Amino acid sequence: MEARLKIRNTKSLLFKGLIVFLAFLITIPLIVVLLYIIKQGVMQVNWHFLTHVPAPVGEPGGGIANALVGSILMVAVATIIAIPVGILSGIYLSENPSTKLAYYSGLCVDILQGVPSIVIGIVVYLWIVKPAGTFSAISGSVALAIMMLPIVIRSTEQTLRLLPPSLKEAALSLGVPYHRVIIKVIVPCGFSGILSGIMLSVARIIGETAPLLFTALGNSFLSYSMKKPMESLPHLIYTYATSPYDDWHNLAWGASFILLMFVLILNIVTKLITRKWNIQL
Amino acid sequence: MEHTVISSSKFNAWFGDNHVVKDVSIAIEKNQVIAVMGPSGCGKTTFLRCINRMHELIPGATAKGSLKLYDDEIYQMNPIYVRYKIGMVFQRPNPFPNLSIYDNVIAGYKLNGLKMPKADFDNIVEKSLTSAALWKEVKDSLHKKGTFLSGGQQQRLCIARAIAMEPEVILFDEPTSALDPISTSSVEQLFHELKENYTLIIVTHNMQQAARVSDKTAFFYMGELVEFDDTKQMFTAPSDVRTQNYITGRFS
Incomplete structure (x- = not known):
């Protein structure tokens, strides 16, 4: 009996050790990537780097201003397109979960999430x-907005579905019309969840290269026109990292560092928002 | 004979094919506390939710027959207007978690976009919270979130929210079933004070509560209104055998 217990305890211990080890292990790739990119990239970054366009091969200096502006502009416009569509359809899905339309559009959202980004670019x-x-x-x-949609829709839907129905009843019983119930009660109560969905979707698309290959194309000059080709950070990294020149490689490292910082900050801010603005039900 | 506020005749309600309220005819007089009791699934809550047109919000729910607020057919009125006139307090306290105590009380105005000078709102808030016996406890923390209050306080906040709209009738759907005994007794005490100005209809599972707080009691069984009489009469000498069985605990 004693011996049996001992074996059991050892097994439990081994199991515990294994999951602790694996939980630790999965942090290593991220840390390695982070450290490497910081090491390679941080040296490139300075004010000049952020405010100048890439220099021709052989010339010193040059920066990523065109890609930085391009990424910010394109992601901002994509967000403006995706937010209203995403939130409103998320509201529909959470409010009418048992309708046929909700079933099929939910299915489409799931499939859309799985469509390879390059295919979205081609379309x-x-x-x-x-x-x-x-x-x-x-x-x-x-193209980026289409990639954002599934994330925004699903996170809105799931956040709102967690709200107790009694909340809606409380508002309706006060004679508040349905649209005001949604705008004034349901959406504010789920605000932190919706916002974090938006932030995560932004973090997701800011590093997308494939959908931009056939659409924004790329541009080695600074451009503010939405009607013309535009550079973006991931595309710049792709072009410059595959070039044969060391100067350009360094530029790509610097751009990678900036991109990584964007994503990191977005993720941290999202965590803070969900913690700070979370509404106690 | 006092003025009748709510009256129904041959009123029916369904969930899909499920006939849950059957030919209910009742006349409820002004400034009384009416207890509605009966076993689970007897249609009492459904009937209550028909009175302020909350029933129809559930998909597949329908209703037929006459149900009047004074002389107006409730089912021909605009549901929004009906809900202004007939307030409701729910089983679980449900203050708006995104609003302060102050804003929760005037939520009926705020959420409907009705504007008023701030002094008027201050007035309504104080008056409603006083009527709900909550003013003393929260007057220094009006701008804190309503969800910081205890369960009993939250429920009184919900009562204040209903009172703030100055309705004719307030419906209570098992208002104390989620509260502890102390909170329950504070809410019950309120009923006595509230009936000065309002007509209260209270659905309850708790027979002692019905006996304690109500002037008249309605007994529902299998969707029918079996008996509706003075509470005293009902609990001492019920006229229907089903009421008697229920009161004596022979079925539940």
Whole structure:
């Protein structure tokens, strides 16, 4: 009996050790990537780097201003497109979970989430770039917005579904019309969840290269026009990292560092928001 | 004979094919406390929710027959107006978690976009919280979130929220079933004070509560209104055998 117990205890201990070890192990890839990119990239970053466009091969200096501006502009426009559509359809899905429309559109959202980003790029190419006859930043934004949608929709839906139905009844019993119940009660109560969904989707698309290849294309000059090709951080990294020049490699490392910081900060801010603005039900 | 506030005749309600309220005819007089009791699934809550048109919010729910607020057919009125006139307090306290205590009380105005000078709102808040016997406890923390209050306080906050709209009738759906005994007795005490100005209809599972707080009691069984009489009469000499069985605990 004693011996049996001992074996059992050892087994439990081994199991515990294993899960602790694995939990630790999964942090290593992230830490290694972080350290490496910081090591390679942080030296490149300075004010000049952020405010100048890439220099031609052989010339010293040069920066990533075109890509930085491009990424921010395109992601901002994509967010403006995706937020209203995403939140409103998320509201529909959470409010009418048992309708046929909700079933099929929920299915589409799930499938959309799994569509390879390059395919979305090609589709937007056929929709916008080809009819317009030119690559453009706006087509890049549309492609990114399509990638954001599933995340925004699902996070809105899931957040709102967790709200107790009694909340809606409380508002309705005061004679508040349905649209005001949604706008004034349901959405504010789920605000932190919805916002964190948006932030996470932004963090997700800011590093996307594939949907931009056929849409925003890339541009070695600074451009603010949504109708013209535009550079983006991931695309710049892709082009410069595959070039044969050391200067350009360094530029790509610097850009990787900036991109990584964006994603890191977005994730941390999201965590803070959900903790701080979470509404106690 | 006092003025009748709520009256129904041959009123029926369904969930899909499920006939849950059957030919209910009742007349409820002003400034009384009415207890509605009966075993689970007898249709008492459904009937209550028909009175302020909350029943129809559930998909597949329908109702038929006459149900009047004074002389107006409730089912021909605008549901929004009905709910202004007939307030409701729910089983579980449900203050708005995103609003302060102050804003919770005037939620009926705020959420409907009704504007008023701040002094008027201050007035309504103080008056409603006083009527709900909560003013003394919260007057220094009006701008804290309502969800910081205890369960009993939250329920009184919900009562204040209903009172703030100055309804004719307030419906209570098992208002104390989620509260501890002390909170329960404070809410019950309120009923006595509230009936000065309002008509209260209270659905309850608790027979002692019905006996303690109500002037009249309605007994529902299998969707029918079996008996509706003075509470004293009902608990001492019920006229229907089903009421008697229920009161004596022969079925539940």
